[in-house]
Amino acid sequence: MATPVIASSAPDAAHQATPTLWGGARRPMGARYGKLMMWFFLLSDAFTFSGLLIAYGVLRMSHEWWPNPEVVFQSVPFVADYGMPLIFVGIMTFILIMSSVTMVLAVDAGHKQNQKMVTFWLFLTIIGGLMFLGCQALEWEHLIHQGATMSRNPFGPNYDPVNHIADFSAPQNFAQLFFTITGFHGGHVFSGVILLIILFINVVNGNYQRSGDYEMVEKIGLYWHFVDLVWVFVFTFFYLI
């Protein structure tokens, strides 16, 4: 007796009938719609950040003098107001790299359908994101306290953090560029944390365990890694060079 063809075996049959990748009936990019669209969104976001960073580069290049990052960023909140260059941003960078690693581990646990471990790693990732946001708030508060605003830059050649002397005779767009670009990045971290919290609730409720499909963890993971990627560039161009 002939077995009736069941619907779920049809894609496999079509797959065998069309051996070419672009011949139809299979995914030529090997990824489903949602993940593909996340990638293209991130590509467009990469253009946005490139636009901001390149504008910063051009403005910086066209000036003879520019604030030295080791002078501007030398405070560690609650520890020292000056004298510890780049230490605090080092901590922030470490937090973000760590949260990227915990995110990868969450994605990996998702592939293994391990609900408990996905929950655990996502929780750590959310904590990392919140810690980064807290650090950024503290750093902004310090810079604003030193006199930096969207239109004024106190970090001129005679800026003295020891005696609290501001010098406004330097390129005024330094502080504006700093707040805009780190703010835009921080906004991404913030929306990333919101997405992670929604994801966390869904994982805890077992939504993905029931459907056997943890791809949402992968998609939001892509976004989270992108935020880390942007920070790598912001870190180099604002704090190192």
Place this chain on the structure above:
Amino acid sequence: MAGHSSHHDHGHGTKVFADGPLEHHETHGTIFQRIILPFIWLLLITAAEFFIALVIKNEDNKTAVDITFVVMTLVKAFFIVSYFMHLKFEFKGLKWSIVFPLLFIVYLLVLMVLEGTYMYNTLVG
């Protein structure tokens, strides 16, 4: 494809989703190779960046140090995108449709560096 609404897990590995099975599966190497090793590289490069910024950098070697920083940044970006974001193991079509458009950023960069140099020479030089 959307017609295949059957929606269950066929045990390990092969899954049938609402919009058809996923042909491409994820496991490439051990956790050490995929996650820990790239992570160690990211940490080491970042540590080296701090060392260069705080100890080696001075007025005379500034240009060479800055070029080193940019190269190190691009290496870190490579590790994040290819391993953490998994792009290295995706299909060719996906890989190139993401990497190729990034050339537009290089184009804008070249354009704006030329303009920045011109502005510097006109305003300052």
